[in-house]
Amino acid sequence: MKNQRMDLSVLSPKQRNQKIFARIFVSLATAVLIISLGVICVLLIRLFIDGVERLNLDFFINFPSRFPEKAGILSAWVGSFAVVLLCLMFSIPLGIACAIYLEEFAKKRFYSPFIEVCIGNLAGVPSITFGLLALGLFVYQFNLGSSILTAGLTLSLLVLPVIIMSTREALRTVPLGLKEAAYSLGATKLQVLRHHLIPQSQSGIFTGVILSLSRAIGETAPLITIGALTFIAFLPEAPVTGDFPFLNFNWVWDSFTVLPIQLYNWTSRPQAEFHKNAAAASFILVSLSLFLNSFAIVLRHRHNRKNI
Amino acid sequence: MTTTKPILSIKNLSVYYSNKKVLNKINLEILDSGVTALMGPSGCGKSTLLRAINRLHDLYGNTRVEGSILLNDADKTDLLNTNKPVEWVRSQIGMVFQKPNPFPKSIFDNVAYGLRVQKDLTTAQTKDRVKECLIDAGLWDEVYDRLDAPAQSLSGGQQQRLCIARALAPSPLILLMDEPTSALDPLATQIIEKLIQKISKKTSVVLVTHSMQQAKRISDHVAFLYLGDIVECDSTKKVFDSPEHELTKSYIEGSFG
Numbered sequence: 001m002k003n004q005r006m007d008l009s010v011l012s013p014k015q016r017n018q019k020i021f022a023r024i025f026v027s028l029a030t031a032v033l034i035i036s037l038g039v040i041c042v043l044l045i046r047l048f049i050d051g052v053e054r055l056n057l058d059f060f061i062n063f064p065s066r067f068p069e070k071a072g073i074l075s076a077w078v079g080s081f082a083v084v085l086l087c088l089m090f091s092i093p094l095g096i097a098c099a100i101y102l103e104e105f106a107k108k109r110f111y112s113p114f115i116e117v118c119i120g121n122l123a124g125v126p127s128i129t130f131g132l133l134a135l136g137l138f139v140y141q142f143n144l145g146s147s148i149l150t151a152g153l154t155l156s157l158l159v160l161p162v163i164i165m166s167t168r169e170a171l172r173t174v175p176l177g178l179k180e181a182a183y184s185l186g187a188t189k190l191q192v193l194r195h196h197l198i199p200q201s202q203s204g205i206f207t208g209v210i211l212s213l214s215r216a217i218g219e220t221a222p223l224i225t226i227g228a229l230t231f232i233a234f235l236p237e238a239p240v241t242g243d244f245p246f247l248n249f250n251w252v253w254d255s256f257t258v259l260p261i262q263l264y265n266w267t268s269r270p271q272a273e274f275h276k277n278a279a280a281a282s283f284i285l286v287s288l289s290l291f292l293n294s295f296a297i298v299l300r301h302r303h304n305r306k307n308i
Numbered sequence: 309m310t311t312t313k314p315i316l317s318i319k320n321l322s323v324y325y326s327n328k329k330v331l332n333k334i335n336l337e338i339l340d341s342g343v344t345a346l347m348g349p350s351g352c353g354k355s356t357l358l359r360a361i362n363r364l365h366d367l368y369g370n371t372r373v374e375g376s377i378l379l380n381d382a383d384k385t386d387l388l389n390t391n392k393p394v395e396w397v398r399s400q401i402g403m404v405f406q407k408p409n410p411f412p413k414s415i416f417d418n419v420a421y422g423l424r425v426q427k428d429l430t431t432a433q434t435k436d437r438v439k440e441c442l443i444d445a446g447l448w449d450e451v452y453d454r455l456d457a458p459a460q461s462l463s464g465g466q467q468q469r470l471c472i473a474r475a476l477a478p479s480p481l482i483l484l485m486d487e488p489t490s491a492l493d494p495l496a497t498q499i500i501e502k503l504i505q506k507i508s509k510k511t512s513v514v515l516v517t518h519s520m521q522q523a524k525r526i527s528d529h530v531a532f533l534y535l536g537d538i539v540e541c542d543s544t545k546k547v548f549d550s551p552e553h554e555l556t557k558s559y560i561e562g563s564f565g
Contacts (some may be wrong), residue, residue, distance in 0.1 A: 108369045177409035181471070184362055185422035185478065186399035195421075196411065 044286060051280030059280060063233040064262065068273035073281055075232045076262035079148070082236060082251065083223070083258055084216050086152025087159065092209060094156070095163030102164070103171045104193060123161035130158045131222030139226055146227030148236060149252040154222050159212035166208025170201035203299045210296040214289040220260040230265040232257045259285050313380060315340040315482060315512050316361065321375035321388075323356050323365065330356045332536040333375070338482070340380070342528030343504060343513045345544070347520060349564065352533040354516040355406075358484050361514070362403050363387065363394050379481070399426045402475030402511075404485045408467035410459035410474070415451050418459045418470055422478040437477060445473035446503055465496025472503065476511070483507060485515045489522065501526050520560060524548050532556045 008016050048055075054069075062072025106112065134154035144150045174197050182192045198205075224230075236251035259281060266278035314337035323331040331353045338344050346354040356365075365371040377387040379400065387397050399422075410418050419438045423429055429437065438455075442448040447469045451462070459470055468488060475483060485504065489497040504513055505526050517523050523530050524544060531541040532553075540547060540556045551557045558564060 175409070177405060177407060178411060180364055180367070181403075181405065181409045181411065181474075182421070182425075183367060184364065184398055184401075184403035185425055185474070186395045187421075187425045188395055191425055195425075200412070 040290075044283065044290075047279045047283040047286065051276055051278075051283050054276050054280035055283065059277075064231055064265075065233075068271060068277055071266075071274070071277050073259065073262055073284070075235060076257050076259045076281070077284075078235055079228075079232075079256035080217060080258040082148050083151040083155060083256060084213060086148060086252065087155035087216050088209070088213060090153060091156035091160050091163055091212070095160050096167050096205060098160075099164045099167035099171065100193065100197075103168050104189065104197070119161050119164055123165060126221075127158055127219055128221040128225060130154055131225030133157070134222060134226050145253065146229075146255055147253045148256045150226050151223050151228060151256060151258075152252070154226055155216045155219060158219060158222065159216050162212040162215065163208050166211065167201075167205045170204025170208065171197055173204060174200045203302060207296045207300045210292050210299070214292040214296075217258075217292075218260055218285065218289060220258070220264060223258055223261060227255075228261055229255050229257050230261055313340055314338060315380045317378040317380070318357075318361075319376045319378065321357070321360060321373070321377065323353070323360055323374075324372040326370050330536055331360070334536075334538055336531055336538055336541060338512060338514055339529060340512055341508070343508045343515055343526055344529045344531065345515045345517055345523035345527035346531050346533060347517055347523045348533035348539075349559070350518060351535075353536045354518075354533050355486050357533070358403075358486050358514060358516050361387065361482070362401050362484055363397055364403075366394055381481075395426075399478055400481050402478070402480035402483045404468070404471050404475050404483065404488045406487045407491050408464055408471055410462070410467050410470050412458065412460060414456045415459050415462070415470060416455040419473045419477050422474060426478050438473075441473040441477045444476055444507065445469045446499065446506075447473060463496075465492050465499060468492060468496070468500060469503065472500075472507070476507070480511065483511050483513045485513060487516050487518060490518070497522075520562075532559065534559075 008019060011019065058070075059072045060077065061074055062070060063074050064076075065071040102115070131154060134150060134157065138144045138150040138153055139146060144153075178196055178200070179192060182196050187195065232255065236254035236256065237248060239248055239251055263278050263281045263285065266274045266281065269275075316338035318334055318336040318338070321331055321334045321336075322329060334357065336357075346357060348354055359365055360373055361377055363373075365373050373388060376389060379385045379387055381400075385392060385397075387401075390397065402422075411421060413421075416438055419441055420434050423434050423437055439448065439452075442451065447466060450466060451457070459467065462470060468491075472483075472488070488504075489500050492500065501522065504515065507513060508528075515523075515527060527544045529542065530544045530547045532539045532547065532555075534555055540551060540553045542552075547556060548560060551560060
């Protein structure tokens with residue numbers, strides 16, 4: 001029975017059309033899915049083939065160099081890591097606090113929809129605009145220089161709206177019944193927040209953080225605007241020292257480069273040999289972002305399953 | 309007619325959602341014992357009235373509540389206009405909702421939640437009280453060997469009894485129940501109805517129900533609401549045997565609602 005063709009003639013013409021339309025729609029959707037997956041696969045494979053010569057340990061522990069075969073991404077990945085770390089240090093507490101305030105504490109006033117539109121809009125502002133703002137504000141006004149700190153602050157401006165919006169979304173998924181139950185037992189607002197809202201929405205919040213992290217890693221334009229270097233052969237000061245108090249925060253004042261800038265630098269060189277470096281660095285960057293995104297999906301999946 | 313004092317006196321209570329008036333200057337006395345049922349067709353404001361007692365309307369900005377609800381305690385506190393914090397008001401009044409809504413925590417933690425939020429009990433005291441409440445809710449025999457299991461692993465009827473135990477744990481003066489059996493099968497409903505009658509010997513219960521049969525079976529007093537007004541309020545026997553109002557009569561006979 002299972003392998004028999006479905007007999008559509010029992011349906012009314014209208015139902016039959018609907019059925020046929022549904023089939024066409026599903027095949028179209030599948031085709032689109034395959035195409036978009038194909039693009040990412042081709043991209044990854046192509047980058048891998050082009051860059052495989054450079055993909056070894058030396059590539060990770062070498063500074064950039066005049067000689068393509070010796071050039072590596074050490075300063076770039078360390079820079080990326082430091083910048084993203086600072087960026088998350090600023091944007092996570094600020095973004096989550098802002099979302100909690102807007103969702104749970106702020107009174108709904110006539111201008112509330114306006115705030116909402118503004119935050120949504122900020123998420124869509126071209127990143128170069130944030131770069132220009134940071135150049136004026138952080139570099140010239142606050143005199144922070146073209147440092148890792150400036151870069152972290154700039155990127156945190158950029159991802160802040162994403163974190164705010166995804167956190168609010170996550171908070172909204174907590175069922176109203178649970179909140180009311182907790183309130184009816186005499187819990188205060190903060191207790192409801194601590195015992196129910198945050199634990200219930202934490203994977204959703206985390207998903208937003210990871211997505212914004214993968215956006216921050218790939219960002220180039222605002223960092224070039226604030227004066228990131230393109231060729232750098234030293235590392236920031238070490239964060240751990242041998243003397244008391246063993247921690248050193250001078251590294252936030254150092255100049256830096258990040259992976260996408262290094263990548264851009266290599267692609268714009270005339271020597272074809274450097275393009276292999278670029279392909280290898282791209283491969284690493286794309287894989288990293290693919291990894292982060294899949295991690296976010298796994299988390300969201302686990303969150304959904306837990307809530308059923 | 310009983311002569312017990314009212315534990316709650318609702319005076320001139322009006323509730324508005326945005327600009328829509330849902331309750332229209334309601335006056336009602338909830339007696340200190342037994343089950344008071346609020347019945348009426350859907351949309352008549354029974355749940356709104358119940359939620360006003362617990363001040364759940366405070367959570368939403370577009371709701372306005374006027375009037376007063378006097379609690380018959382030493383201070384004659386007006387629950388709506390008191391200088392005592394709203395958390396205190398809610399700690400005096402327990403609430404059970406329409407859909408069982410246990411927290412996604414263990415069975416034990418669910419019952420203990422109100423205690424932990426309101427009181428400073430030792431672990432042993434909490435344990436004793438949780439056990440007491442689970443026994444009161446008739447759930448102890450079914451769950452005593454798996455108190456650490458997630459509350460979601462219980463059946464719907466068990467979850468609702470868990471919610472009752474949770475509401476009883478901080479020893480409220482009044483227990484509000486908002487159609488507690490509407491999401492349950494007949495057997496679970498029967499168990500909960502028995503439980504409500506048992507509880508009402510110690511704690512006064514206000515029960516919202518759309519089922520006349522349920523009101524008739526388990527309540528001692530009935531208030532019949534229609535379109536935001538209280539039409540009739542008396543002992544259950546009186547209302548069902550010889551309703552004063554034409555509207556009540558036709559509702560009980562099933563001509564509408």
